[in-house]
Amino acid sequence: MLCRVGIVYAWFGGSIAVTTYLVVPLARWAGIGPREEDLLTQRCLHYAARSLRAVVVGLGIVQLTQSGLERLTQSGPLLVVANHPSSLDASFLIAWMPQVDNVAERQWANAPVIGAAIAKAGHLRNDHPRAVIEDGVRRLRAGRRLLIFPEGTRSPAGGLHPFHRGAARLALGSGCDIVPVVIRCDPPFGLKGKPWYDIPSERARMSITVGDAIAVGQYLDGGESPGVAARKVTRGLREYFLRELNYADS
Numbered sequence: 001m002l003c004r005v006g007i008v009y010a011w012f013g014g015s016i017a018v019t020t021y022l023v024v025p026l027a028r029w030a031g032i033g034p035r036e037e038d039l040l041t042q043r044c045l046h047y048a049a050r051s052l053r054a055v056v057v058g059l060g061i062v063q064l065t066q067s068g069l070e071r072l073t074q075s076g077p078l079l080v081v082a083n084h085p086s087s088l089d090a091s092f093l094i095a096w097m098p099q100v101d102n103v104a105e106r107q108w109a110n111a112p113v114i115g116a117a118i119a120k121a122g123h124l125r126n127d128h129p130r131a132v133i134e135d136g137v138r139r140l141r142a143g144r145r146l147l148i149f150p151e152g153t154r155s156p157a158g159g160l161h162p163f164h165r166g167a168a169r170l171a172l173g174s175g176c177d178i179v180p181v182v183i184r185c186d187p188p189f190g191l192k193g194k195p196w197y198d199i200p201s202e203r204a205r206m207s208i209t210v211g212d213a214i215a216v217g218q219y220l221d222g223g224e225s226p227g228v229a230a231r232k233v234t235r236g237l238r239e240y241f242l243r244e245l246n247y248a249d250s
Contacts, residue, residue: 015048020117038122042099045121049095056088062189063203064092068210071179072096077140079174081167082181083160083241084149086189092208093147093181101139103132103148103166126152126166133169140174150237154192159247160238168216168233172226177213178237182244214240 019041027040056062072080073096080100082089094100104118106127118125124132136146148170151161171178189204219236220229242249 015051016045016117017113019044019048020113020120024120037120039099041117041121042101045117046094046098046100049091052088052091053095060203062088063205065205065207067208069096069208071210071213072145077143077174077176078145078179079140079167079171079176080145080147080179080181081237082147082149083155083183083245084151084153085155085157085183085185086204086206087154088185088189088206089149089183090147092206097145097147100145100147101136103136103146105149105153129164129166132166133173136166136170137173140170140176146170150234156192157188160241160245163234163238165230165234167237168230169226171216171233172229177215179213180211180237180240180244182209182211182241183207184245209244211244 023044024037024041027037032040053064057064072078072093078097080093080097082093084090090102090104094102102118102121102123103126104123106125109115109118109123109125109127124135126132132148136148140146148167150163150167152164153161155161167178170176183206185204185206187202187204189206214237216229216233219232224232239249241247
């Protein structure tokens, strides 16, 4: 299993390196502008993520079941909000969306190769919360897709971290409904703080379920201040994920 996981990381890292240091510079030399550059990088990362998913499943590292993923391909702006139980979550969701502005964790944004790809793709960093909200709202209003993990990092085994209010503020500021993605992974794979080689000996069973869009108005009475509205939406959103995952609150 360890050898197979090593192959996966090498495969994905190579794909990202080719995108970052070959495809994008050649396209820039050919005269594409900054907007075209980030969309090209996102599309290349989409194909890299699709290949990663195929390799992970093909090598028997993960048994993957998916439902409702067609909701991620609909036209118009999308605010996709997911829990984060494994290191594969973002890649598996990007594999369904050729264009998506991901809110990336600082650890990845500062990594040598992946961080360069994140910057070229125009992804947002979760250590710049004000920029995430302002730029994220602007992008959603422009009809783009945005992916955010409201815990801000990978989930603890069998539970959820407290949710940050970024997802709620993005929804309230843009007027977009929230598209929830519930991810289960058993046994946990790639938990925060563990080295890449610390993996379960058995094949992980992962399921990705995209639910119906959530209108944030259901959590509001009307007339709340922006801060109170964001707290109510955040609380309602976390309760939704706890309920769908059958987790007790902690």
